[in-house]
């Protein structure tokens with residue numbers, strides 16, 4: 049087991065409150081009234097100047113239907129980041145600055161091989177090249193979680209550069225160089241198997257991918273979650289709050305607790321950690 053380097057969470061308390069308020073369809077005034085928390089303190093928290101007591105956070109969690117343990121942990125800057133267990137393959141997180149944030153892509157492959165599979169392609173080939181591990185010289189396939197500039201910008205360049213035969217994108221998404229891939233049979237690359245979950249919510253066409261090595265003694269698995277779930281938060285529900293929640297519960301319920309989550313933003317986490325603490329998982 050290794051303790052990962054601690055990376056900043058994608059969302060702070062203010063982001064989580066803002067997403068939850070939108071999901072609840074409440075005005076700030078209505079939330080303040082129902083939770084008994086001064087409106088100014090709610091707005092301050094959304095502006096990253098939180099001064100909420102533990103009791104106020106618990107009342108906000110109750111009204112907004114959030115996991116109060118996780119919300120209070122976020123509020124105190126102590127959101128747990130779990131140890132990441134050993135996987136039967138290697139994962140190279142590619143963290144690329146984008147705008148004011150960081151977008152993640154991931155390479156997954158056998159540890160002693162120069163071949164890998166790429167999940168998401170960042171904003172462009174230059175950003176990818178800046179973080180590309182020299183040991184990876186061949187790509188068997190590319191999978192996109194969703195077609196958004198910060199995650200899919202480099203797709204055609206990557207396909208051309210590596211002569212990739214297969215670039216899989218969510219069914220219903222449109223991207224040059226990609227072909228739709230849903231929950232049919234998994235794709236197999238040597239010892240690795242990639243299965244898609246159709247997970248609308250952040251976008252109408254969004255996939256998560258479960259990577260396993262079925263024949264390995266260590267049965268650990270990796271969930272590439274795109275912008276469905278982050279450590280301590282979820283992606284913006286730009287397509288549908290209801291569908292995002294239902295995708296979230298479906299994926300977390302269908303994957304073993306020890307599954308490592310590799311999100312589109314922020315640090316890696318585990319299914320178990322997010323089931324216990326993620327504010328949006330009740």
Ligand SMILES: [Fe+2]
Nearest residue numbers: 198199275312
């Ligand atoms: Fe994103």
